[in-house]
Amino acid sequence: DAGITQSPRHKVTETGTPVTLRCHQTENHRYMYWYRQDPGHGLRLIHYSYGVKDTDKGEVSDGYSVSRSKTEDFLLTLESATSSQTSVYFCAIRPGQGANTEAFFGQGTRLTVV
């Protein structure tokens, strides 16, 4: 399982409510990423982190915020969920720099906003 766990695995929420997804790793890897997977769009990067308290925006960051207060946890927050944020969300981790380092993915979180 590469020591990466996403929670919850499934969630249904109402439009306008805040939602937080959690990515937890036990590998002490430096880099963490949040993606959303949608048909026809593939995997799109939302935010990523290159260290504790160090984060940056990806391609589709509007409406999302992240926090990483410790190495093992990377939280993705939808401040006010919208139906367009219905998607499958994936977290990934990487140990270090360079093309020799592989990204490991979580199982995904299926979020439905009604």
Next chain:
Amino acid sequence: AQRVTQPEKLLSVFKGAPVELKCNYSYSGSPELFWYVQYSRQRLQLLLRHISRESIKGFTADLNKGETSFHLKKPFAQEEDSAMYYCALLRGGAQKLVFGQGTRLTINP
């Protein structure tokens, strides 16, 4: 800006036929490219990386900087190759990892 394009959303070939999944990229720096695969009910996983110049499960991919391409090829497709394939580009520095739109490959018996 770095970008990865996979022009084919769906690709269907017969078992034993050659397979080529296309990937084009745009990036001003030196690209580091990967292919990831997602089999049914499994996590996304690394298939191969350009720096290793390896062959995994019969797949190879060559980086062509002139054409800014990193196409994935296999001479003889097998049914177990049916999956979703993603091309990815890693940007140096902050290590931003971006993916293409994905190609769903179906191998027909």
